[in-house]
Amino acid sequence: MNKTKALFLSLTLWIGGIGNAYADFEMNLVRGVTKISQANYDLHMLIIWICTIIAVVVYGVMFYSIVNHRKSKGAVAAQFHESTKVEIIWTTIPIIILIGLAIPATKTMIEMDDTSESDMSIKITGYQWKWRYEYLDEGIDFMSSLDALSNAARQRDSDVDPTTVPNYLLNVDNPMVVPVNKKIRLLFTAADVIHSWWVPALGWKKDAIPGYITEAWTNIEKPGIYRGQCAELCGKDHGFMPIVVIAKTEAQYAEWVAQQKTAAQEKAGEADREWTQDELITRGEEVYNGNCASCHQAGGEGVPGTFPAIKGSAVAMGDLEKHIDVVLNGAGTMMPGFSSMLPADDLAAVITFQRNALGNNVGDSVQPSAIKPLLGDEDEDE
Amino acid sequence: MSAVAAHDDHHDHGPAKGITRWLFTTNHKDIGTMYLVFALIMFFVGGAMAMIIRLELFEPGMQFVDPQFFNSMTTMHALVMVFGAVMPAGVGLANWMIPMMIGAPDMALPRMNNMSFWVLVVAVLLLASTLFMEGGAPAAGWTLYPPLSLQAGNNLAFVVFSVHLLGLSSIMGSINIIVTILNMRAPGMTMMKIPLFCWTWVITAFLLICVLPVFAAAVTMLLTDAHFGTSFFDAAGGGDPVLYQHLFWFFGHPEVYIIALPAFGMVSTIIPVFSRKPLFGYSSMVYASASIAFLSLIVWAHHQFTVGMPLAGELYFMYATMLIAIPTGIKIFNWTATMWRGSLSFETPMLYAVAFVIMFTFGGFTGIMLAAAPTDFQYHDTYFVVAHFHYTLVVGGIFPIMGIIYYWLPKWTGHMYNEKLGKLHFWMTFFSFNLTFFPQHFLGLAGMPRRIPDYAIQFADFNMVSSIGAFILGLSQLLLVYIVVKTIKGGEKASAEVWEGASRWGLEWTLPSPPPYHSFQTAPEIK
Numbered sequence: 001m002n003k004t005k006a007l008f009l010s011l012t013l014w015i016g017g018i019g020n021a022y023a024d025f026e027m028n029l030v031r032g033v034t035k036i037s038q039a040n041y042d043l044h045m046l047i048i049w050i051c052t053i054i055a056v057v058v059y060g061v062m063f064y065s066i067v068n069h070r071k072s073k074g075a076v077a078a079q080f081h082e083s084t085k086v087e088i089i090w091t092t093i094p095i096i097i098l099i100g101l102a103i104p105a106t107k108t109m110i111e112m113d114d115t116s117e118s119d120m121s122i123k124i125t126g127y128q129w130k131w132r133y134e135y136l137d138e139g140i141d142f143m144s145s146l147d148a149l150s151n152a153a154r155q156r157d158s159d160v161d162p163t164t165v166p167n168y169l170l171n172v173d174n175p176m177v178v179p180v181n182k183k184i185r186l187l188f189t190a191a192d193v194i195h196s197w198w199v200p201a202l203g204w205k206k207d208a209i210p211g212y213i214t215e216a217w218t219n220i221e222k223p224g225i226y227r228g229q230c231a232e233l234c235g236k237d238h239g240f241m242p243i244v245v246i247a248k249t250e251a252q253y254a255e256w257v258a259q260q261k262t263a264a265q266e267k268a269g270e271a272d273r274e275w276t277q278d279e280l281i282t283r284g285e286e287v288y289n290g291n292c293a294s295c296h297q298a299g300g301e302g303v304p305g306t307f308p309a310i311k312g313s314a315v316a317m318g319d320l321e322k323h324i325d326v327v328l329n330g331a332g333t334m335m336p337g338f339s340s341m342l343p344a345d346d347l348a349a350v351i352t353f354q355r356n357a358l359g360n361n362v363g364d365s366v367q368p369s370a371i372k373p374l375l376g377d378e379d380e381d382e
Numbered sequence: 383m384s385a386v387a388a389h390d391d392h393h394d395h396g397p398a399k400g401i402t403r404w405l406f407t408t409n410h411k412d413i414g415t416m417y418l419v420f421a422l423i424m425f426f427v428g429g430a431m432a433m434i435i436r437l438e439l440f441e442p443g444m445q446f447v448d449p450q451f452f453n454s455m456t457t458m459h460a461l462v463m464v465f466g467a468v469m470p471a472g473v474g475l476a477n478w479m480i481p482m483m484i485g486a487p488d489m490a491l492p493r494m495n496n497m498s499f500w501v502l503v504v505a506v507l508l509l510a511s512t513l514f515m516e517g518g519a520p521a522a523g524w525t526l527y528p529p530l531s532l533q534a535g536n537n538l539a540f541v542v543f544s545v546h547l548l549g550l551s552s553i554m555g556s557i558n559i560i561v562t563i564l565n566m567r568a569p570g571m572t573m574m575k576i577p578l579f580c581w582t583w584v585i586t587a588f589l590l591i592c593v594l595p596v597f598a599a600a601v602t603m604l605l606t607d608a609h610f611g612t613s614f615f616d617a618a619g620g621g622d623p624v625l626y627q628h629l630f631w632f633f634g635h636p637e638v639y640i641i642a643l644p645a646f647g648m649v650s651t652i653i654p655v656f657s658r659k660p661l662f663g664y665s666s667m668v669y670a671s672a673s674i675a676f677l678s679l680i681v682w683a684h685h686q687f688t689v690g691m692p693l694a695g696e697l698y699f700m701y702a703t704m705l706i707a708i709p710t711g712i713k714i715f716n717w718t719a720t721m722w723r724g725s726l727s728f729e730t731p732m733l734y735a736v737a738f739v740i741m742f743t744f745g746g747f748t749g750i751m752l753a754a755a756p757t758d759f760q761y762h763d764t765y766f767v768v769a770h771f772h773y774t775l776v777v778g779g780i781f782p783i784m785g786i787i788y789y790w791l792p793k794w795t796g797h798m799y800n801e802k803l804g805k806l807h808f809w810m811t812f813f814s815f816n817l818t819f820f821p822q823h824f825l826g827l828a829g830m831p832r833r834i835p836d837y838a839i840q841f842a843d844f845n846m847v848s849s850i851g852a853f854i855l856g857l858s859q860l861l862l863v864y865i866v867v868k869t870i871k872g873g874e875k876a877s878a879e880v881w882e883g884a885s886r887w888g889l890e891w892t893l894p895s896p897p898p899y900h901s902f903q904t905a906p907e908i909k
Contacts, residue, residue, distance in 0.1 A: 026828035026840060029760060036756075044757050051747040058718060058743060065721045066736065071658070077725035081660035090715045091708060098704045101754060106697060108756035113693040154444055154836055162442040163839055170838045188690075193530040194623060196688060196763060200829040204759035207689045209624060210529060211617020214690030231763040231831045233523045235530055236450045239834030305516030305535055306450070333533045 030200040033222045033247070037203025039108045047101060054097075112204060115217045118185035122176070126188070126195030126208035126230065127341065129237035129294065133176045136187075140260045143341060145290060146240045147171040154240060170227040173290075175244035179253035180220050188214045192336055193235060199228030199245050207232055220247040237294050271344040271368040277352065280365055284353025287346045291338065292354075300358030307334070311359040320355075320364060327351055328374060344372040396899050408492030409899060410477050411794075413499050417474025418787075420503065422863070424466030425780075427510075429856050431459040436818075436852035439845050444836055452835035453521035458513065460524035461541075464637070465548050466506045468779045472644040473498075473555045475786060476583050478794070480559065482890040482897060483577045485568025485906045490561040498554035505547035512537035523833060525634065526601065528615040528626050532608050542605045549594040556587035568889070570908030574665065577888055581668050582647030585675045589636045589643070592679065597633035600626055624689050631682035639678045641775055643671055645782035646713060649735045651888070652785055653717055655881050656732035657724030663716040670709035670716075677706050687758045696755045703753040707746065714743050729881075730804035734785025737812050738777055745773030748823065763833075766826025772819045784811070784862070791869055792876035796896040799869040807865060810858035817851030 031041045069075045125132040130145035146154075150169050153160035162168045178184055188197055188208040198205030205228075206216040220226075228243040248256060275283075289298065295307040302309035310316045315323050327347060330337035338347060345368040355362040397403045397412065407413060434455050438446050447455070477495065481488050489495050512519040517535035520526065531538060563584050567576065603614040604626070613619020615626045646667075654661045661667065684703040687696060717739050726732070748770040752758050761767060784807075792798050821844040826832075830841045837845065876895040878885070885891040889906060 027824040029757075029827040030829060037760075040757050040760055043754060044751065044760070047751050047754060047757070051750065055743070055747065058714065059740065062718050062721065062736075062740065065718070065724070066726065069657075069721065069724050069726050071725040071727045075723075075725045077658040078723040079659060080723075081662050081664070081720075083663075086715075086719070087663055087666050087712070091712060094708050094711045098707060098750075101750070102701060102704060105700060105754040105756055109696055109700070110693065112756055112759065113696070156444045156448065158443070162836075163842075168442060168839050169836060193533065194527060198763075198831070200760065204756075205688050205762060206759075209617075209689065211623070212690070228829070229831050229834070233453065233527075233530065233833045235521075235533065236448075236453065238453070239449065239831075239836050303450075306518070333529075 032201040032203045033220050033224065033226065034201075034203050034218055035221075036108065036112055036218070037201060039104075039111070040203045043104055043108060046104065050097060050101065112216070115185050115215045117183065118217055119182040120179075121185040121187060122178070123187045123189070124176075124197055124208065126190035126192075126197070126234065126241075127336065128192050128235050129230070129241040131172075131176075131195075131197070131230075131241065131243060132341070133174075135257075138257055138261075140257065140264070142174045142260075144172045144174045144176065144244070146242060147173055150242075151240070167227065169240065170229070170242045170244070172242055172244045175225075175246045177246045177248060177253060177256045178220065179250045180223050180247045181250075183217055183219045186216050186218065188216070191341075194232050195230050195234045195241070196232035197228070197243060198231040199226050199243055201226040201228075202245070205231045220245075223247050223249055223252075240294075267343065267345075271372055274369075275345070275348070275367060277356070277365045280349045280352040281356055282349075283346065284349035284351070285357065287342065287350040288353050291342065292350065295334070300354070300360075310354050313360075316354045316358075316360050317362055320351075320366060323351055323355065324366065324371070324374070327354075328371075339375050344368040344375060347371045347375075406496065408488075408496050410481050410489045410492070410495065410901070411897075411899070413489075413495050414474045414476075414478030415794075416499055417470045417477060417502075420499075420506075421467050421471035421474060422866075424462055424470070424506065425859070428459050428462035428467055429859065431455045431462065432852060433856050435459060436849040438835055439837070440849040441846060442837060442839055442842050447835070449835045450518060450521055453523075453833065454513070454519040456833050457520050457522065457524055458509075461509060461520075462506070464524070464641070464775075465509075468641050468775070468783070469552065470502060471783050472583075472586075472641070472779075473552075475648070475783070475790075476555075476559055476644065479790065479890060480562055480580055480583065481566070482893060482901045483580055483888055484563060484566060484571060485889050485902045485908070486562065486566035487900045487902055489558050490566055491558045494554050495558055498551045498558070501547050501554070502551040505544045505551060508540050508547065509544040512540050515540075525627075525630055526604065527630070528604055528607065528623050531604060532615075538608050539605060542601045545601045546598055549598045552590050553594055556590040559583050559587045568902070568905040568908050574668070575908065577647075578650035578661065578664065578667055578671075579644070579647035582643040582650075582671050585671050586640050586643045589640055589675050589678065593633040593636045593640075596629055600629035600633070603629075624686070627686050627689065628683065631685045632679070634685065635682045636675070636678040638771075638774065639674055641779040643675065645738070645779050646671060648782040648786040649717065649738050652731045652735040652782075652789055653720050653739075655789075655884055655887050656729060656735070657721050657726055658883060659720060659724040661716070662719035662722075663712075666712055667716055670712045673709040674706060677702065677709070681706065684753060684755075684758070687755050688762050700753060700755040704750065707750055707753075710746055714739060714746070729788075729801060730799075730808055731785040731789035733805065733808045733812075734781050734788070737808070738781045738785070741773055741777040741781070741816075745770060745777060748773065761826060763831055764826035765822040765830045765832055768832050769819050769822035769826060772822075776815065776819075781811075784808075787866070789881075790890075791866065792880045793890060793893075793895050793897065795870050795873075796876055796894075797869050797873035798876050798880075799865050799873065803861065803865050807858060807861045810861065811855065814851045814854035814858055818848050818855055819851070821845075821847050821851075 029041055029044045032038060121136045123134040123136055130143050132143050134141045149165050150171055152158055153162045153165045153168060188206050190208040190210040192210060195208040196205050197208055202218045204216060206214050224247055226245045230238055230241045296302050296310045300309060300311035315326050328337055328339040348366045348368040348371045352365040355364060404416060438452055515537055520534055520537050520541050522531035563580050606612040607614055607616060613621040615621045615623045650661055650667060681699060681703045683699045752761055752770060788799060788804050825841055825844050830837055878894050879891050880895060
């Protein structure tokens with residue numbers, strides 16, 4: 001028995017030793033930067049301390065018994081086996097403790113649920129496997145997906161070492177930018193399957209459910225960059241759709257809004273001009289890698305039984321109209337319609353790319369101006 | 383009828399010879415053995431999947447499997463462990479021991495008993511066959527949430543039919559257990575005198591009959607949504623994806639207690655024997671078990687705090703969930719009081735039972751944390767939850783099963799197992815289990831979501847520790863197989879009583895070791 005004790009002692013020390021050697025053994029709940037995250041942290045600590053006290057008492061009694069009431073120490077067993085009095089005591093005490101926990105929990109829950117009197121609203125839509133942010137008051141609308149560096153490093157045959165990638169798997173191309181000290185109402189929905197939007201520093205997560213809108217709110221008190229991830233299993237690349245929220249001061253936020261609006265105007269002009277086939281293919285490759293390659297694979301070979309190939313496929317090699325229809329409106333349960341996700345120039349580019357690359361050589365191309373009328377009033381079709 | 387009468391004339395025939403003994407057997411011990419062997423095989427199949435998961439999570443980056451296959455592994459690991467390993471092990475133990483504990487010759491419905499086992503085998507084979515399909519095994523998580531589960535290819539139909547058969551098997555098993563315990567008790571053995579293991583199994587059997595049809599209905603709706611154009615769970619057709627979650631968890635939460643309640647019975651069986659002292663508060667244990675079963679039926683949506691329920695729903699499910707702590711607490715206190723001022727010895731079964739009480743209490747603590755709705759908005763779908771349910775399902779389900787196997791193994795085989803190796807198996811399992819799952823609490827709190835095949839660098843250290851623990855945990859279980867096989871083959875002869883004074887605690891210890899093929903041919907008299 002002494003050997004076992006010694007073994008345990010040395011193991012405990014060993015584990016404790018690791019704790020000192022590395023800085024990254026984060027152990028407790030994130031404290032966060034909102035009132036709600038702070039309230040949740042406090043509630044979390046309250047429950048931990050209550051449980052610790054219960055544990056000391058219950059484990060104390062148990063270990064006293066284990067150490068002292070041993071047959072090997074000559075303990076003779078008492079034969080009592082009932083006591084209504086103690087049964088009542090140990091039923092009542094937990095009830096009182098639970099009421100004590102339920103009160104602060106109820107308070108926080110009520111506060112979390114109250115989305116009224118917000119200063120601004122952002123609609124967040126989950127897609128397989130990216131997020132879309134629509135600023136309802138500003139008309140800003142963009143997609144946000146895993147940054148290219150992380151995406152390269154997370155591939156199975158990748159020779160990029162993940163540890164060299166800054167914020168590996170927690171970085172995006174277009175972060176969500178918000179002002180500090182404003183009550184922001186967030187509306188969640190999804191285009192395909194259920195996702196869940198979670199930034200630990202904000203203190204909660206909320207499911208994004210196709211066909212339904214769920215609500216939450218936040219009020220970030222400190223400027224900074226806050227990172228999170230999709231928390232509801234949403235298919236193959238569930239682990240690769242992070243969330244980045246940048247909280248800025250009001251002036252910086254106004255500047256960002258102005259920039260976004262100018263960029264959107266510039267982009268709108270792109271759809272109206274004539275593109276050369278080479279331009280389309282070059283842009284199309286970028287769009288393909290960002291939107292299509294996760295299922296249809298970088299080389300267009302697909303995954304047999306799950307994701308059809310584009311290389312040599314009847315759709316990409318066949319009738320142009322049909323090809324446009326599949327890309328814009330989707331097909332089956334897995335292929336989403338991209339008409340509301342991508343602008344006309346990106347759509348024209350990626351279709352042209354698919355017909356003239358990845359081993360395909362149809363030779364034709366489609367102009368953004370031809371796609372534009374097919375998109376209709378894209379913002380209304382959710 | 384004459385055939386039956388003729389059969390009755392020579393009661394003491396032994397088992398049939400060869401393979402037919404196992405295929406056609408109606409003997410509770412043979413069926414119990416088959417259930418246990420099947421569960422052990424599935425324990426290793428599910429365990430191998432866990433090894434693949436932990437291997438991929440050993441360090442950041444994708445090294446061994448594709449994300450889709452990783453998702454299949456998490457999905458299949460859960461389904462195989464729950465439906466293939468833990469539940470069949472529980473049913474196997476019930477089959478073996480309930481007739482012996484209540485003084486009956488066999489189960490009440492022996493032919494149905496045989497059928498429920500073979501249906502289970504078919505069901506699990508159907509499920510396992512999806513691993514070899516084009517498009518792979520189901521990968522939407524064991525909860526099979528739509529719309530994701532509807533994106534699966536052909537495997538969905540196989541999973542749905544597998545669930546139907548699993549349900550059929552469990553319901554038949556449950557009916558058998560209820561009928562046996564209600565009707566076949568020895569004269570004088572009133573319901574308030576049956577061993578707690580029998581009580582928890584009666585309650586579990588009722589729970590199974592309550593919830594399995596709901597699960598079967600839910601997956602059938604998935605099937606019709608996928609193949610027959612209905613829209614139960616599709617908002618575009620007027621349905622609601624969250625409806626599935628309500629149906630699933632109406633089954634899924636009681637399922638937790640379907641695993642845990644028989645285990646509570648096993649612990650209540652072991653602790654008095656090795657404390658040499660009667661179980662404290664027998665009747666309060668019975669009432670607490672029944673209360674837990676009832677409460678488990680009305681708390682399901684605490685698995686869905688983040689789906690956007692109205693405030694009243696959030697609060698109701700929070701309060702109802704917190705209530706479970708009360709009967710569970712009573713059980714913990716009763717076990718502690720049973721040990722108090724006993725005369726304790728720590729053979730392998732007792733080690734498992736005591737480890738269960740300590741670690742299950744810990745799982746209860748994290749359970750209270752998860753029950754608090756606002757903090758669940760942080761914990762939900764993270765590794766904190768993964769850690770919590772392994773502390774409740776592995777410790778709450780598998781540890782007692784391990785303990786009770788060591789406890790009854792000498793009775794079954796007539797040989798003592800090697801106590802030294804048994805203890806070694808316990809300490810390896812105990813140590814590596816905690817090494818695997820304790821750090822996962824920290825990972826979850828620090829922000830690591832569950833069901834991800836790769837993770838950010840700050841989660842790397844604890845993941846490596848967890849993986850090392852998992853590999854040791856997996857390897858340690860080979861020792862169990864070695865011990866069991868060796869005990870079956872030979873070893874020190876076990877007496878009828880096996881454990882000091884055990885005949886005081888149960889009828890099974892009044893039979894010789896190993897017991898006769900038909901347990902009690904004449905019902906014993908209970909005073």
